[in-house]
Amino acid sequence: xxxxxxxxxxxxxxxxxTVALKDVDFNIYQGKVNVLVGENGAGKSTLMKILAGxxxxxxxxxxxxxxxxxxxxxxxAEALGIGIIYQELNLFPNLSVSENIFIAHEVTTGGxxxxxxxxxxxxxxxxxxLEQPIKPRTIVANLRIGQQQIIEIAKSxxxxxxxxxxxxPTSALSNAEVEVLFRVIRExxxxxxxxxxxxxxxxxxxxxxxxxxxxxxxxxxxxxPMREINLRWIVENxxxxxxxxxxxxxxxxxxxxxxxxxxxxxxxxxxAQGYLLDHVSFSLRAGEILGIYGLMGAGRTELFxxxxxxxxxxxxxxxxxxxxxxxxxxSERIRAGMMLIPEDRQREGLVQTLSVAHxxxxxxxxNHLFSRLVLSGRKEKASVNQxxxxxxxxxxxxxxxxxxxxxGNQQKVVVAKALLTSPKVLLMDEPTRGIDVGxxxxxxxxxxQLAQRGLGVLFVSTELKExxxxxxxxLVMSKGRITAEIPRAEATEEALVAASAIGHELEKAGV
Amino acid sequence: xxxxxxxxxxxxSAVAQSNxxxxxxxxxxxxxxxxxxxxxxxFAVYSDSFLQTNNLIILTKQVAINAILGIxxxxxxxxxxxxLSVGSIVGLCGIIAGGLINEGLVLSVFGVVVYxxxxxxxxxxxxxGMLVGMVNGILVTRFSVAPFIATLGTLYIARxxxxxxxxxATFPNLVGDPExxxxxxxxxxxxxxxxxxxxxxxxxxxxxxxxxxAMKTPFGRQIYAIGGNERxxxxxxxxxxxxxMLAYVISGFCAAIVxxxxxxxxxxxxPATGESFELNAIAxxxxxxxxxxxxxxxxxxxxxxxxxxxxxSNGMIIEGVSSFWQTVIKGVVIILAVMIDQFQQRxxxxxxx
Numbered sequence: 001x002x003x004x005x006x007x008x009x010x011x012x013x014x015x016x017x018t019v020a021l022k023d024v025d026f027n028i029y030q031g032k033v034n035v036l037v038g039e040n041g042a043g044k045s046t047l048m049k050i051l052a053g054x055x056x057x058x059x060x061x062x063x064x065x066x067x068x069x070x071x072x073x074x075x076x077a078e079a080l081g082i083g084i085i086y087q088e089l090n091l092f093p094n095l096s097v098s099e100n101i102f103i104a105h106e107v108t109t110g111g112x113x114x115x116x117x118x119x120x121x122x123x124x125x126x127x128x129x130l131e132q133p134i135k136p137r138t139i140v141a142n143l144r145i146g147q148q149q150i151i152e153i154a155k156s157x158x159x160x161x162x163x164x165x166x167x168x169p170t171s172a173l174s175n176a177e178v179e180v181l182f183r184v185i186r187e188x189x190x191x192x193x194x195x196x197x198x199x200x201x202x203x204x205x206x207x208x209x210x211x212x213x214x215x216x217x218x219x220x221x222x223x224x225p226m227r228e229i230n231l232r233w234i235v236e237n238x239x240x241x242x243x244x245x246x247x248x249x250x251x252x253x254x255x256x257x258x259x260x261x262x263x264x265x266x267x268x269x270x271x272a273q274g275y276l277l278d279h280v281s282f283s284l285r286a287g288e289i290l291g292i293y294g295l296m297g298a299g300r301t302e303l304f305x306x307x308x309x310x311x312x313x314x315x316x317x318x319x320x321x322x323x324x325x326x327x328x329x330x331s332e333r334i335r336a337g338m339m340l341i342p343e344d345r346q347r348e349g350l351v352q353t354l355s356v357a358h359x360x361x362x363x364x365x366x367n368h369l370f371s372r373l374v375l376s377g378r379k380e381k382a383s384v385n386q387x388x389x390x391x392x393x394x395x396x397x398x399x400x401x402x403x404x405x406x407x408g409n410q411q412k413v414v415v416a417k418a419l420l421t422s423p424k425v426l427l428m429d430e431p432t433r434g435i436d437v438g439x440x441x442x443x444x445x446x447x448x449q450l451a452q453r454g455l456g457v458l459f460v461s462t463e464l465k466e467x468x469x470x471x472x473x474x475l476v477m478s479k480g481r482i483t484a485e486i487p488r489a490e491a492t493e494e495a496l497v498a499a500s501a502i503g504h505e506l507e508k509a510g511v
Numbered sequence: 512x513x514x515x516x517x518x519x520x521x522x523x524s525a526v527a528q529s530n531x532x533x534x535x536x537x538x539x540x541x542x543x544x545x546x547x548x549x550x551x552x553x554f555a556v557y558s559d560s561f562l563q564t565n566n567l568i569i570l571t572k573q574v575a576i577n578a579i580l581g582i583x584x585x586x587x588x589x590x591x592x593x594x595l596s597v598g599s600i601v602g603l604c605g606i607i608a609g610g611l612i613n614e615g616l617v618l619s620v621f622g623v624v625v626y627x628x629x630x631x632x633x634x635x636x637x638x639x640g641m642l643v644g645m646v647n648g649i650l651v652t653r654f655s656v657a658p659f660i661a662t663l664g665t666l667y668i669a670r671x672x673x674x675x676x677x678x679x680a681t682f683p684n685l686v687g688d689p690e691x692x693x694x695x696x697x698x699x700x701x702x703x704x705x706x707x708x709x710x711x712x713x714x715x716x717x718x719x720x721x722x723x724x725a726m727k728t729p730f731g732r733q734i735y736a737i738g739g740n741e742r743x744x745x746x747x748x749x750x751x752x753x754x755x756m757l758a759y760v761i762s763g764f765c766a767a768i769v770x771x772x773x774x775x776x777x778x779x780x781x782p783a784t785g786e787s788f789e790l791n792a793i794a795x796x797x798x799x800x801x802x803x804x805x806x807x808x809x810x811x812x813x814x815x816x817x818x819x820x821x822x823x824s825n826g827m828i829i830e831g832v833s834s835f836w837q838t839v840i841k842g843v844v845i846i847l848a849v850m851i852d853q854f855q856q857r858x859x860x861x862x863x864x
Contacts, residue, residue: 308746331748340746348746353739353806362736363747365729375727417747 002029002210005194006051006082006163011060013046013218020046023060024220026213028163033185033195035205035226038215039238039463044198047215048165051196052084053077083156084165089148091155093141098123100140101155126154129191130184146177153184157193164188165196170204171297182208200295202234202501214238232494239464239493247444247469252287252451254472259284259338259425259456264316266299266306266480276302277314278480284425284456289447291471292460293496299480300460301343304427308340309333320424334363337424341414341431343460349414350402357384357398360413364420387416391446408439415446426450428459432466444470464493478502542851543799543815550819554826561829568708574821575714576769580792581799581813582721583644583765586758588796589725591738591805592651592658594759597766597792599669600643601785604770606673608636609682609780612693626691633699637767643669644763648756666789673782682780700776710772714814717765721810734758738805794841795820798848819844 006028013021021043028034038044049055051062053071062069064080071077074084091100098119107118123136132150140148149169156164170178185195185208199205205212206226213223214237222237266277277299284290294300306314312328319325320336327333342348350359361368361380368383370376384398391412395405402410411431418426428447432440447470451457461467467474474491476484476499484499538545554561580597587594615626627635643665650661687694702709725731733754736744745751769788774780799816801808823844827837 310746329750330745331750334748342743342746347740348743351736351739351743351806354735358732358735362732362744362749365732369729373728373730375729375732377727421748 002032004028005030005065007063008047008051009061009063011047011050011062012058013043013050013055014058020218021050022218024215024218025223026220027211027223028194028196029211030194031189031192032210033189033197033208035209035212036196036198036215037200037202037205037212037234037238038221042215042238043218044215045167046218048084048167048196048198051077051082051163052165053082054084078159078161081160081162082165083159083161083163085149085152085156085167085169087168087171089145089152091140091148091151094139096137096139097127097134097143097151097154098136100151101126101158103155105159122158123154126157129157130154130187144177146173146180149173149177149181150184153188157188161193163194163196165198167198168200169197170199170201178204202231202497205234206231235494235497239497247441249289249444249448249470250452252289252448254288255286255454257283258286258321259458260317260319260322261307262317262319264303264306264314264318266302266311266314275480277306280316280477280480280482282475282482282485284458286424286454286456287451289451289457289459289470289472291467291474292458292477293462293464293467293474294460294477294500295462298477298500300477301429302480303477304340304429304458304460307333307338307427334421334423337422339363339418339421339423339426341418341426341428343429343433345407345410345414345433349417350410352401352403354402355399356388356393356395356402356405356413357381359402360384360387360398360416360420363417364422367420367422383420387419391416392442406435406439408435408442411435411439411443412446415443419450423455425456425458428457430461431459432461432463464496467491467496468493476500542855543812543819543848547815547819547822550822550826554822554829558826558829561826566825566829568706568711570821570825571711571714572708573825574817575708575710576773576788577791577795577820578714578814578817579717579765579769579772580788581795581817582717582810583762584789584792584796585721585799585801585808585810585813586725586734587658587762588793588801588803589734589738589805589808590755590758591741592755592758593662593793593803594644594647594762595659595662595789596643596647596665596669597762597769598785598788598790599666599673600640600763600766601770601773601788602782603643603669603673603676604636604640604767605774605780605784606676606682606782607639608632608696608771608774609685610676611635612685612687612696613682615691626688626693629687629693629695632693632696633771636771637764640763640767640770641760642763644760644766645756647763648759651759652752652755670782670786677782679782681782683778685774685778685780696775697778698775700772700774700778710776713768713772717768718810718814725810730754730757735806738802738807740806791820794845797845797852800852802852816848 004027008024008026011021011024011026012019024043024047026047036044036047046055050057053074053076056070056072069080071080071082092103101123102119107115107122109115120136127134127136130150130153132147134143134147140151143151153164169181173181188195197209209226211223212226212229212234214221214234216238260283262281264277264280265275268274268276280303292300305311307318309328309330309332317324320338325333325336351362354362357380361384365375368376368379388395388398393409393412393416395409402413405413432443435443447457447459459470468491472488474486474496475482476486476496478500483502484495486495560566584594584597611627611632615624617624647662647665650656651658685696687696699709704712725734733744733749736747736749737751737754741751770785773784795816796808796813797803797816798819799808799812799814801812820841823841824837827840
């Protein structure tokens with residue numbers, strides 16, 4: 001049996017309204033790669049943040065080498081030897097490698113002047129340990145993403161990290177870079193560094209992991225040494241056996257085709273080969289709810305944004321009600337009957353400085369005119385009140401700031417904004433992200449009502465159960481391609497997961 | 512930025528709370544107006560000549576210059592930008608108008624000199640101001656030059672062009688010539704209606720139109736949206752580039768109007784006119800409660816801000832405060848205004864929770 005260096009015991013984390021982690025035990029084995037898997041919202045990031053001192057436990061304890069610890073900040077965790085590398089790298093692109101590694105921990109002479117020579121010497125030593133031919137004085141912006149990742153690791157090592165948490169470290173890496181990263185990880189293991197590894201790419205986990213822990217809905221589901229299990233075991237535990245979907249959509253009539261996409265292609269920016277969208281074709285009928293499932297980076301968001309006209313260099317044909325959409329401008333697409341409900345409500349869906357009413361009206365101002373250039377207060381008021389009522393948005397005054405609403409009600413305002421443009425096709429990117437269960441169900445009901453009204457609803461979700469419960473038909477995307485099209489009756493969790501990993505298997509075979 | 516990322520938790524009780532806004536929040540929101548009343552009251556009590564009609568008209572005439580620039584500036588700042596070039600546009604437009612009146616338009620190809628009527632001179636001048644605004648807009652939207660840098664560049668360019676036009680010399684005595692049919696320009700600066708100079712009326716009219724545009728037109732609504740969250744605005748179909756461009760054109764328009772007014776008041780066009788006017792205009796906007804990061808603010812606030820600056824300097828002049836101290840006090844007032852603004856935002860956020 002391997003030695004446990006850090007143990008989380010009965011850890012609970014309660015946020016207002018939700019329990020993110022419930023009585024979770026998690027062992028980190030000395031010098032091993034400890035894998036953490038689960039769907040979005042399973043509690044992986046929460047657990048990770050607790051270990052790294054970003055968040056604190058509501059109850060339960062962390063035991064490091066037999067002593068209980070309670071890091072209150074990332075700096076305290078760092079002092080205990082726990083480091084973390086986030087998915088989005090936290091480097092200063094304008095500074096050199098050694099300056100990055102020693103940022104806020106500068107080696108000084110006389111306590112005031114930075115001793116660049118000593119920093120460079122230590123950096124060279126670290127990079128040698130990681131077998132990377134990078135010069136300490138190189139500006140980080142000039143390094144490839146994979147190399148930058150290595151610099152993050154070096155940064156952790158420079159602070160004497162014993163436990164290194166890596167969140168989706170390969171999401172931006174090429175195959176060759178992944179190989180280098182894995183070599184570095186194996187090297188770190190032999191030096192006694194313990195790794196906590198989080199990834200959605202299941203194939204990858206089989207390759208690098210030693211122990212695997214599966215979380216689901218904030219609960220610990222299973223934990224096992226990697227040699228005793230297989231991919232199927234992970235998938236089954238991740239999605240849960242026999243769990244029936246809580247929501248059953250009301251019947252809605254599926255009518256004629258409303259949207260047809262032919263060979264939609266979006267080249268990878270800055271790369272000679274490779275596509276963000278690789279000849280995507282599908283069709284959507286009026287009154288149909290079409291779900292798109294895929295892992296992070298599968299191209300789901302890019303598909304929606306391309307449909308909205310955000311990428312002028314995309315190729316392929318989009319037909320809305322048989323008419324090809326030529327104009328690339330977003331406002332023209334909206335006028336033609338396409339509307340997006342973006343994934344990130346705060347950054348893309350709402351204008352925080354505007355009121356509830358003004359947010360709701362933003363995309364449809366031209367439908368609320370008094371004369372050619374002047375808005376009609378009466379029409380605005382009528383539309384806003386109607387939608388507050390129809391979508392049962394809880395707001396006491398339509399002129400309240402949007403920030404005073406709960407997440408679910410904010411999302412309903414975004415939905416109302418979209419509906420006010422009278423769309424024929426509604427693109428919903430993770431429409432239930434970050435809202436509570438009750439509000440989720442309300443959003444589902446709204447989706448079904450829209451389908452009943454004859455809209456084509458296209459929605460993206462990383463949550464399997466949601467896709468299975470809501471969609472009449474499911475498209476699975478992986479690596480910018482549509483890898484499966486499954487009618488509701490035949491859809492199973494296993495089939496979706498298998499299809500969503502298709503490109504990744506090929507990748508492994510190719511290495 | 513902080514605004515955008517802060518997780519917004521709330522409940523029914525929080526909504527109710529923000530409805531019956533605490534008295535301190537109301538006072539904070541009206542702070543510019545309250546400051547104006549206090550200043551006004553202070554000088555009215557302590558100075559004999561402050562309240563004389565003549566002085567109040569002089570004061571308002573000065574305020575009008577700053578306020579008109581501020582109206583255009585408000586649109587630009589609402590988008591999250593800034594326009595440093597307005598002072599130079601004032602000077603350039605003055606010189607253009609002066610040149611057209613005194614020297615006409617020399618068409619060397621045809622060997623003729625064309626003199627325009629005053630109305631056409633003013634029209635052409637305004638178009639020139641809007642063109643400079645358009646250059647700003649193009650630099651900011653098409654070439655993604657930071658607004659500060661783009662308008663800093665046009666600040667120098669426009670000032671340089673103003674100096675080039677007459678080799679740095681003044682166009683004096685802009686009364687026109689009856690034989691050429693271009694008399695009457697000084698009237699803009701010296702004439703009055705119902706006892707109030709034209710410039711005050713222009714300020715009032717522009718303030719009303721400006722407020723109407725901001726509140727009741729799609730363009731105005733979209734200006735606020737762009738400043739609040741450009742990406743969300745874009746995804747809602749707002750033509751961000753065109754709308755932003757128009758804000759700079761409006762600012763250029765307002766600067767051209769000011770250029771005409773000042774040139775007419777002086778009856779001569781001097782290329783250095785309008786230097787550092789942009790800073791006064793920005794100060795008025797900020798004092799009026801418009802956020803420099805965009806998305807929040809009103810034209811009405813800007814007008815009040817311009818009056819705060821006007822009353823303060825007029826009162827201090829009357830009271831015989833040294834002009835050096837006046838400058839110091841103006842700086843202090845601006846910093847105080849922004850500090851109070853930050854305080855209000857924090858309070859609002861807390862109440863929203």
